Amino acid sequence: MTSYLTSQVTTGAAPWGTRPRAANRPVRWAADVVSAMREGARLRLDYGAPSLWRVDRTIEEIGREGTPYAAVEGVLRGFGAYAGEVIVRQTGAEWWVSGGECLIRTPDGRLWDPIEEARRCFAGQGSLRLLCQDAAAERGAGG
Incomplete structure (x- = not known):
């Protein structure tokens, strides 16, 4: 299973970040990638959660083509945000912004970084599908 996550358990107030309006950005990035994939790649x-298998495969294909990271940085961010939205919808998690990074905070207090996981997937070292699986599994495990 993918272990690339920030598995901090927080207590009380959130000294590591707040949930400002900036947390709405990843929701928009996810919607943009859904639209772009539907129109450009015919990927629905x-x-x-099962759609993340297709996203992982798409990212792997982009990486195999030798596309420079700088050329796909925005798409990877969108795919990561999409995976984050899948986690949000599946687990009741919320988007949080900490140090300029957009993270997912699951109800058990753990932080997950799906945007970084998309970058890792591009490098051949991550999986958005497994990240989602891990985050959903933690839901019932308690803190």
Whole structure:
């Protein structure tokens, strides 16, 4: 299983960040990538966990083509935000912004970084599907 996550358990107030309006950005990035994939790649994304398998495969294909990271940075951010939205919808998590980074905070207090996981997937070292699986598994495990 993918272990690339920030598995900090927080207590009380959130000294590591707040949930400002900036947390709405990843929701917009996710919607943008859903639209772009539907129109450009004919890839239908429905915010369901099984769709993350297709996203992982798409990112891997982009990486195999030798596309420079700088050329796909925005798309990777969108794919990560999409995976984050899948986690939000599946677990009741929320987007949080900490140090300029957009993270997911699951109800058990753990932080997950799906945007960084998308970058890791591009490098051949991550999986958005497994990240979602891990985050959903933690839901019932308690802190």
